[in-house]
Amino acid sequence: MVHRIIFSNSKLCKWGLIESDKCDLCKEEVETVRHLFCECKVVKPFWENVRTWVNSQTGINIVMNISEMLLGTPQEIPPVIDLFYTVAKMYIYNCKFNKTQPQMKVFISRVMNIKNVHSSEEQCSRQT
Numbered sequence: 001m002v003h004r005i006i007f008s009n010s011k012l013c014k015w016g017l018i019e020s021d022k023c024d025l026c027k028e029e030v031e032t033v034r035h036l037f038c039e040c041k042v043v044k045p046f047w048e049n050v051r052t053w054v055n056s057q058t059g060i061n062i063v064m065n066i067s068e069m070l071l072g073t074p075q076e077i078p079p080v081i082d083l084f085y086t087v088a089k090m091y092i093y094n095c096k097f098n099k100t101q102p103q104m105k106v107f108i109s110r111v112m113n114i115k116n117v118h119s120s121e122e123q124c125s126r127q128t
């Protein structure tokens with residue numbers, strides 16, 4: 001549930017904690033959660049690349065609507081897709097704080113790190 005744990009600049013600005021409510025990524029629009037994760041012109045092409053990459057890796061064609069981006073995928077979608085969404089969202093949030101643009105190679109390396117941890121955990125449990 002992205003909405004409850006993420007503080008967008010529009011909220012922080014309303015509470016007087018920061019001066020500008022502008023998006024940290026595009027610096028143009030007011031940064032709401034919806035803008036940051038779905039509508040930002042910096043984030044949109046990244047999601048498109050994620051979608052293409054996920055399709056090439058899994059053969060699953062994901063339709064990224066706003067509720068799926070924010071809340072996660074419906075139950076009939078394999079959990080791995082939810083993992084990709086979660087990694088992508090965490091990465092976008094990181095980019096916001098670092099004021100950098102999301103890059104596919106960084107996203108892919110993060111996904112691979114998780115995959116590697118998972119397979120080494122499997123190896124450990126096999127050895128015991």
Ligand SMILES: [Zn+2]
Binds near residue numbers: 036
């Ligand atoms: Zn933006």
